Amino acid sequence: MTETQPGLPAMPQQPLILASSSPRRRHWLEAMRIPFEIQVPEVDETPLLDEEPGDLVLRLAELKAEVVARRNPDRWVMAADTTVAVDHHTLNKPVDVEDAVRMLTLIQDRAHQVHTGFCLQRNDDTHSFVDTAQVVFRPLTEAQIRWYIATREPMDKAGSYAIQGIGALFIEGVEGSFSTVMGLPVERMGDLFLQLGLLWPWMGLPR
Numbered sequence: 001m002t003e004t005q006p007g008l009p010a011m012p013q014q015p016l017i018l019a020s021s022s023p024r025r026r027h028w029l030e031a032m033r034i035p036f037e038i039q040v041p042e043v044d045e046t047p048l049l050d051e052e053p054g055d056l057v058l059r060l061a062e063l064k065a066e067v068v069a070r071r072n073p074d075r076w077v078m079a080a081d082t083t084v085a086v087d088h089h090t091l092n093k094p095v096d097v098e099d100a101v102r103m104l105t106l107i108q109d110r111a112h113q114v115h116t117g118f119c120l121q122r123n124d125d126t127h128s129f130v131d132t133a134q135v136v137f138r139p140l141t142e143a144q145i146r147w148y149i150a151t152r153e154p155m156d157k158a159g160s161y162a163i164q165g166i167g168a169l170f171i172e173g174v175e176g177s178f179s180t181v182m183g184l185p186v187e188r189m190g191d192l193f194l195q196l197g198l199l200w201p202w203m204g205l206p207r
């Protein structure tokens with residue numbers, strides 16, 4: 001029999017499941033010492049016809065969480081999806097060097113939006129939202145853009161840059177959450193963990 005103390009969970013809370021292959025999302029959870037394991041869902045990330053970027057990231061975050069939550073009854077599963085929007089363009093990860101050139105040419109010397117969809121789900125209990133940050137880029141010449149792409153940093157990032165890397169040098173300012181640009185809105189995620197009483201039990205303390 002498991003001994004319980006008032007206010008303490010009867011058994012240790014199961015770790016979170018991160019439904020993502022993103023090293024950035026893993027990084028944030030490790031940095032915050034949240035216990036987690038990774039299960040990567042296979043989902044089709046193709047946008048629907050005329051789908052708005054905010055709708056796209058929410059749908060994909062919910063889909064990734066749903067797929068993994070169905071396989072893991074009674075476990076909390078977290079997923080996210082990030083995209084960059086400028087005018088009517090949605091910029092996902094570049095498919096090749098020329099695609100990255102196209103994206104960086106579009107976003108240099110102006111502002112764009114980064115939308116990150118987030119979903120936390122256990123069984124049918126789903127909590128999801130979209131967080132948006134605005135990023136202003138400095139002007140870049142084609143030679144500078146090609147130099148940046150040659151570093152390979154842009155190749156697995158939405159919008160073809162990394163705010164957490166060399167890309168920081170090209171950014172004039174950010175309005176909103178830095179972590180949202182990196183792919184995980186950690187401030188709003190923390191709010192949700194607290195509201196649901198998940199955070200402190202993960203740290204071994206009462207909720």
Ligand SMILES: Cc1cn([C@H]2C[C@H](O)[C@@H](COP(=O)(O)OP(=O)(O)OP(=O)(O)O)O2)c(=O)[nH]c1=O
Pocket residue numbers: 019020021022023024025040080081082083084093114156157158159161162163164167181182183
């Ligand atoms: C704009 C920007 C994006 N990114 C990253 C975050 C995301 O990992 C990636 C967008 O791709 P996503 O499709 O959101 O995520 P992913 O394919 O890396 O992982 P998964 O779908 O398995 O969860 O771009 C940065 O790391 N820095 C940035 O500044």
